[in-house]
Amino acid sequence: MELAMAPTEGLEQMPMHVPIGNLGQQVSMQPLSQQQQQLLQQINQKTNQQHLQTLLLQQALQGTPQQSPQAQAQLPNLLTGRMLDPTGSLPTKTGAMPGVALPGGAVPAFYPWIYPLDPSMVGGGVLPGAWGVVNMQGSGGAALPAGVQIPDGSTKPSSSDALETAPQAKKRSGRKGKKEFESGATSTPLAVGELLGNTAVLDALAEVRRDGAKSQVLLRDVLSHVAELAQDTEGSRFLQAKLETANTAERREVFDALLPKMEMLAGDSSGSAVVQKLLDICTPDQRRAIVEKFRQSVVKLSLKMHGCRVIQKAFQVCPPELQSMLAGELKHGVLDCIKSMHGNHVVQKCIEQMPPESVSFVVEAVEDKAEAMAAHIYGCRIIQRLLEHCTPKRLERMLRQILRSIRKLSTDPYGNYVIRHILEHGNPEHKKSIVNEVCNYVLELGKDKHASNVVEKCFEASTTGEHAAFLKEERQRLIRAVLGPAPKDPSDRSSPLVQLMDDRFGKYVANSLVEYSRGPEEMKILYSRISSAPGKKASIASLLEMLERQLQQAQYQQMAQQQVLQFQPLRAKQGSAK
Numbered sequence: 069m070e071l072a073m074a075p076t077e078g079l080e081q082m083p084m085h086v087p088i089g090n091l092g093q094q095v096s097m098q099p100l101s102q103q104q105q106q107l108l109q110q111i112n113q114k115t116n117q118q119h120l121q122t123l124l125l126q127q128a129l130q131g132t133p134q135q136s137p138q139a140q141a142q143l144p145n146l147l148t149g150r151m152l153d154p155t156g157s158l159p160t161k162t163g164a165m166p167g168v169a170l171p172g173g174a175v176p177a178f179y180p181w182i183y184p185l186d187p188s189m190v191g192g193g194v195l196p197g198a199w200g201v202v203n204m205q206g207s208g209g210a211a212l213p214a215g216v217q218i219p220d221g222s223t224k225p226s227s228s229d230a231l232e233t234a235p236q237a238k239k240r241s242g243r244k245g246k247k248e249f250e251s252g253a254t255s256t257p258l259a260v261g262e263l264l265g266n267t268a269v270l271d272a273l274a275e276v277r278r279d280g281a282k283s284q285v286l287l288r289d290v291l292s293h294v295a296e297l298a299q300d301t302e303g304s305r306f307l308q309a310k311l312e313t314a315n316t317a318e319r320r321e322v323f324d325a326l327l328p329k330m331e332m333l334a335g336d337s338s339g340s341a342v343v344q345k346l347l348d349i350c351t352p353d354q355r356r357a358i359v360e361k362f363r364q365s366v367v368k369l370s371l372k373m374h375g376c377r378v379i380q381k382a383f384q385v386c387p388p389e390l391q392s393m394l395a396g397e398l399k400h401g402v403l404d405c406i407k408s409m410h411g412n413h414v415v416q417k418c419i420e421q422m423p424p425e426s427v428s429f430v431v432e433a434v435e436d437k438a439e440a441m442a443a444h445i446y447g448c449r450i451i452q453r454l455l456e457h458c459t460p461k462r463l464e465r466m467l468r469q470i471l472r473s474i475r476k477l478s479t480d481p482y483g484n485y486v487i488r489h490i491l492e493h494g495n496p497e498h499k500k501s502i503v504n505e506v507c508n509y510v511l512e513l514g515k516d517k518h519a520s521n522v523v524e525k526c527f528e529a530s531t532t533g534e535h536a537a538f539l540k541e542e543r544q545r546l547i548r549a550v551l552g553p554a555p556k557d558p559s560d561r562s563s564p565l566v567q568l569m570d571d572r573f574g575k576y577v578a579n580s581l582v583e584y585s586r587g588p589e590e591m592k593i594l595y596s597r598i599s600s601a602p603g604k605k606a607s608i609a610s611l612l613e614m615l616e617r618q619l620q621q622a623q624y625q626q627m628a629q630q631q632v633l634q635f636q637p638l639r640a641k642q643g644s645a646k
Contacts (some may be wrong), residue, residue: 269293277302293375294325302411304338308345316363322346323354330361331369344381352387359390366394367401367411376410380417391422398431412446419453424462430454431463436493438469439477448482453487455493467498474505478519486527496535503530503542510549511564514577524580531584547590550581551597557603569603569611578607582614588626590620 272285273293280302287310290297297303311319323346324334333339347355361381362369369375379398383391395418398405404412415585419427434441436452437630441447454463459474470477470486478481490498506513513519530543551561561567565581568574582598585591598611 082419102521109485128395157614158200197354219383250411273297276306276620278469280305287311287314287322290326291318291321294322295329298326298329298333298339301337301338304341311345311349321348324351327357327361330358331365331637333377334362334365334369335372337374340378343378347381347385355386358382359386359393363393363397366397369407369412370398370401370405370414371408373410374412379414383414383417383421388422388426391418392426394418395422395426395429402430402433404590406430406441406447406450409446412449415450416453419450420456424458427454427458431458431466433470435463435466439473441484442470442473442477442486447488449594451486452489455489460495460498467494469500469567471501473512474502475509478506478513478522479516481518484518484522485524491522491525491529492533496538499529499533499535499539500542502526503539503546507542507545507549510577511547511567511574514550514564515571515574516570516577517573520573523577526613527580527584531586551594558600561602563601565597566601566603569598569601569607575607578611579614581609582618586622588619588622591615591622595619 071469220611239394269289269292272289276283276287276290276297277300283306287307294307297307307322311322326342326346329339330343334343343358345360348360350642362378366379368381381396383396386394394416398414398418401411402415405415415430419430430450431454434447434454438451442451449465454468461468467490473483474487478487478584487502491502494502506523506526510523514523526546527543530539530546533539535542549564550568551565555563563572565578569578582594585594595612595615598615601608
C-alpha cells in the first residue's frame with residue numbers, strides 16, 4: 069500500500085460550494101486563514117507520519133515490497149485527482165487540501181475534512197472526535213467550513229478567522245484525548261450528508277441514482293436511506309418499482325422510515341409519487357396513519373401541483389370513513405380549491421368517489437354563484453361532475469340560476485360545456501328549456517364558435533337522447549328554425565340554412581341537421597331544400613352525399629323491419645305445431 073502526500077498551498081483556490089453525499093446537497097464553504105492553514109499543516113504532518121509508520125509496519129509484516137518515491141508520485145490525490153511528486157509539492161496551479169490519499173479511497177478521520185453530523189451543523193461542522201479511518205469513496209474535495217473546532221470533546225463554536233492552537237486543544241482535551249491522539253485509535257465511520265457509509269452502500273446508492281427503476285440493487289441494501297431516495301427523481305422511481313414486489317417486512321420498514329416525513333414528501337415532486345404508491349399497496353392501518361399525517365394540510369396540498377395528486381389518490385383508495393375525514397378538511401377551503409388549477413382536480417375526485425349526500429358542501433359552495441362558476445375555467449368542471457353524480461332534484465337551485473342565462477352561457481368558452489352537460493344529464497324540463505331558447509336564437513348561436521356546439525347537442529339530445537320522445541315537438545321546431553321559410557326566389561340567401569351552410573361554424577350545425585334526420589319524408593324535404601339552396605357548391609354536394617347515405621340506411625332498416633314482421637307469424641305457427 070502506497071501513500072501520497074497532499075500539499076497545503078492553494079487552499080484559497082478551492083471552490084466555495086462542494087457536493088456532499090450522493091444526492092448532491094451543497095454546503096457553503098469559506099477559505100482558511102493563514103493561521104488555520106499552518107495549524108492544520110502541523111497536525112496533518114504528524115498524522116501522516118504516524119499512518120506512514122503504521123502502513124510500513126504492516127507491509128513489513130506482510131512481506132509487501134515498498135515502492136520507490138517515483139512510483140508513489142503516480143498515486144492520485146483523492147481530493148484533487150492530480151498526480152503529486154515525491155516531495156508533496158503542488159504540481160501546477162490547482163489548489164489542494166492538506167491530507168493523505170490512500171489507495172481504495174480510505175482517508176484518516178483526522179484529515180481536515182468537515183462532515184455535517186446533523187442538518188443544524190451544515191456550514192459550521194465539527195472535526196470528528198475520533199481519528200480512525202473513514203471511507204471517502206464517492207465524495208469530492210472540500211475546503212474547511214466556517215466555525216470549525218479542533219476535536220477536543222467540546223461543541224462550542226470557534227471563530228471563523230482563527231482556530232485554537234494545538235497546545236490549547238491538547239490541554240482542554242485531557243490525558244484521554246492525548247492518548248487517543250498518539251495512538252490513532254479508530255472509531256465507527258461518520259456520515260457525509262447522512263449518506264457516507266461503507267463502500268457497498270455508497271455504490272448501491274450511486275447505482276440507484278444512475279439507473280432508477282432499472283437498478284438491480286436490492287431494497288434491503290438501501291433501507292437506511294429511503295427518505296433521501298424518495299426525494300430524488302431516479303431514487304423515487306427505484307422505490308416505486310421495488311415496493312411493487314417487496315415483501316411485507318420490507319414494505320413495513322419503508323413505511324416506518326417515511327411516515328415522519330409524509331407531509332413533506334406529499335408535496336415533493338419526487339416524494340409524492342412514492343406516497344401515492346404507499347397508499348396503493350399499504351395495509352388499512354398504514355393508510356390511516358398516512359392520512360392522519362397530512363390531515364391538517366389537505367387544503368394546502370390540494371393547491372400544489374404534486375400534493376393534489378396525493379389527495380386525489382387518498383380519495384380514490386381510502387374507505388368512506390377516511391374519505392369523510394378528508395372531505396371535512398377540504399370543506400374549509402373548497403372555494404379556493406375549485407378556482408385552483410390543481411385544487412379543482414381534488415374536488416372533482418371527491419365528487420366522483422363519494423356518495424352524493426357526502427358532497428353537499430360542494431353543492432352549497434357553488435349554488436349561490438352558479439352562473440359565475442359555470443363561466444369559470446375550473447368551476448365549469450365542478451358543475452359538470454355534480455351533474456354526472458348528483459340528482460337534478462338536489463341541484464335544482466343551482467340549475468335554476470344557470471337556465472336563466474342559457475343564451476349568455478352558450479356563447480361562453482366554458483359555460484357552453486355546462487349547457488351541453490345539462491342537455492345530457494338534466495331532467496326533461498331542463499332540456500326542453502334549452503332547446504326552446506336555442507330555437508329563438510338559432511342563427512346567432514349557430515354561427516358562434518362556442519354556441520354552435522350547443523345547437524348540435526340540441527339535435528342529438530332531441531333525436532337519440534334519453535328523453536328524445538319527450539322532446540319530439542321541440543325537435544321539429546328546431547328543424548323548422550334552421551330551415552326557415554321556403555324562399556320564393558331561388559337565389560335568396562337570407563334563409564338560416566343558407567347562412568349556416570356558408571359559415572365556418574354554422575356548417576357544423578347544417579351537418580348535424582342532416583346527421584340526425586329521421587324518416588324518408590323528413591329526408592326528402594331536407595334534400596329538396598339543400599339541393600335548391602344558392603350556397604357553396606362544395607358544401608351542398610357534401611350535405612347531399614351525407615343525406616343520401618342516411619336515406620339508404622333508413623331504407624335498409626325499414627326493409628329489415630318488414631322482413632322481421634313477415635317471419636313472426638311463421639315462427640308462431642312452427643312453435644304451436646311443436
